[in-house]
Amino acid sequence: MPDPSLPPYLRIVAELRRQITDGELAPGDRIPSTRQLAKEWNVALATATKALTALRQEGLVQPRARVGTVVAAPHRSAAGARQPRPAPAAERELTRERIVRTAIAIADAEGLSALSMRAVAARLGAATMSPYRYVTGKDDLVLLMADAVFAEAALPTDVPGHxxxxxxxxxxxxxxxxxxxxxxxxxxxxxxxxxxxxxxxxxxxxxxxxxxxxxxxxxxxxxxxxxxxxxxxxxxxxxxxxxxxxxxGLSSDQWLDAxxxxxxxxxxxxxxxxxxxxxxxxxxxxxxxxxxxxxxxxxxxxxxxxxxxxxxxxxxxxxxxxxxxxx
CATH class of the missing domain: 1.10.357.10 (Tetracycline Repressor, domain 2)
Known part of the structure; x- marks a missing residue:
């Protein structure tokens, strides 16, 4: 059991880290969502988000679109010890584009209900209020996200005649x-x-x-x-x-079978x-x-x-x- 003297988010981190290290959770296995962790551990959503962010920064988990957060493939040193994945230099520089892309990644992986300014800041490893220097609030952020993904629409360069x-x-x-x-x-x-x-x-x-x-x-x-x-x-x-x-917890096929x-x-x-x-x-x-x-x-x-x-x-x-x- 995690040390009860630890802050709540670190207790969650310790338990999930143990499950990953012991092989109870294998690479590709889905980690409970922030909402599930908040309910299971009786903590706020922000606390659960902070725990998943800490695990991601250690390289133990990673977001996967339309699946959620999953156990990452091991990243080992030459000596064989599992090492945390260092954040790239770009992750240490906060910009509006990075905030928007991070928000899109959260919504893609966990749905729009999991998105908050606090969750974005936690994912970026930034102070809670830092994103507000670039985006006025969640409503503004969602509009920026929508415009960014609409830009992905692959309209052909050769315009069809008919x-x-x-x-x-x-x-x-x-x-x-x-x-x-x-x-x-x-x-x-x-x-x-x-x-x-x-x-x-x-x-x-x-x-x-x-x-x-x-x-x-x-x-x-x-x-x-x-x-x-x-x-x-x-x-x-x-x-x-x-x-x-x-x-x-049921897929559509499992639900239909029931x-x-x-x-x-x-x-x-x-x-x-x-x-x-x-x-x-x-x-x-x-x-x-x-x-x-x-x-x-x-x-x-x-x-x-x-x-x-x-x-x-x-x-x-x-x-x-x-x-x-x-x-």
């Missing part, structure tokens, strides 16, 4: 960004759009693809919002699944004949929900509907067909 190919490229680039940073879908409702330069650049790309096809300005904006909301709506499920797995008795009772009730027939038709393989597949199905459906709308506008602009002349 409106549909252009919209497909834009939607897939936005989906890839949300896939890499699922917390992005949690930032706000469609009714309160984020006024960010790189998100505006994405909208410019999409609107330019919609321009010149007879659509009214409001219709162009509606189509852009629908495509954006399709991405955002699916991406929101990524973060929700991560939160559910963290709260229950629901088997309930599903069997529902299908045996004969109250839902269509549902029962569809489930039975799937056979033993069952149904696997794949978000990437749903994204492509939804994108195709939206663009097929838009094609009908554009064709209708073109036909209306061309006017009625001219009857052939008779001699």
């Amino acid at each position: 409106w549909r190919a252009r919209l497909e490229a834009g939607a897939r680039a936005l989906w890839a960004v949300h896939r890499a940073h699922p917390w992005l879908a949690q930032l706000g409702p469609l009714t309160r759009p984020l006024m960010l330069p790189h998100l505006m650049a994405y909208s410019e790309w999409m609107l330019s693809a919609l321009d010149g096809h007879g659509l009214a300005p409001a219709a162009m904006l509606n189509q852009n919002v629908l495509l954006y909301s399709h991405v955002q709506g699916l991406a929101a499920q990524l973060e929700r699944e991560a939160q559910a797995e963290s709260a229950t 629901q088997a008795p309930t599903l069997a009772a529902l299908t045996a009730s004969r109250d839902y004949p269509t549902f029962t027939r569809v489930i039975a038709a799937l056979g033993e393989g069952g149904y696997d929900l794949h978000l990437d597949e749903l994204f492509e199905i939804g994108l195709t459906s939206l663009l097929d509907g838009l094609a009908v709308l554009i064709d209708a506008h073109r036909a209306q602009a061309a006017g009625p067909p001219v009857p052939p002349r008779t001699r």
Whole structure:
């Protein structure tokens, strides 16, 4: 047991260090999240964050996107003793860019709920108030994070000529960004759009693809919002699944397995004949929900509907067909 005279965060560090050293936690194993540690040790979230930061500075753990904090691979000296990984020189220099990138790493690994100015300072090994010299607060930081990840949208340099190919490229680039940073879908409702330069650049790309096809300005904006909301709506499920797995300790497959008795009772009730027939038709393989597949199905459906709308506008602009002349 850790020395009870130690500060709380050092007791957590000592116990996790022991588990890693004794092999109870192997490289790649997930370390409890800050929220789990805070509950288990009855400490504040900031204390749990400080403990994980100390372990990271020792080189014992490392953040991994969409997984959390995991045991790091051993870094040993020539004599074979495990050595802490020294922080690179860049980590000792605080800048707004480093603060933003560190915040993104926290949100990627543990979700937006784990992000705080205190957590960022702890991850950087800086004084608690130091980030406030570069960022006014968490709300400002989240906007900077969002703009930074929207800049990652890989829009092709060779602009597709056809409106549909252009919209497909834009939607897939936005989906890839949300896939890499699922917390992005949690930032706000469609009714309160984020006024960010790189998100505006994405909208410019999409609107330019919609321009010149007879659509009214409001219709162009509606189509852009629908495509954006399709991405955002699916991406929101990524973060929700991560939160559910963290709260229950069950993967989605394990959770579904646990629901088997309930599903069997529902299908045996004969109250839902269509549902029962569809489930039975799937056979033993069952149904696997794949978000990437749903994204492509939804994108195709939206663009097929838009094609009908554009064709209708073109036909209306061309006017009625001219009857052939008779001699």
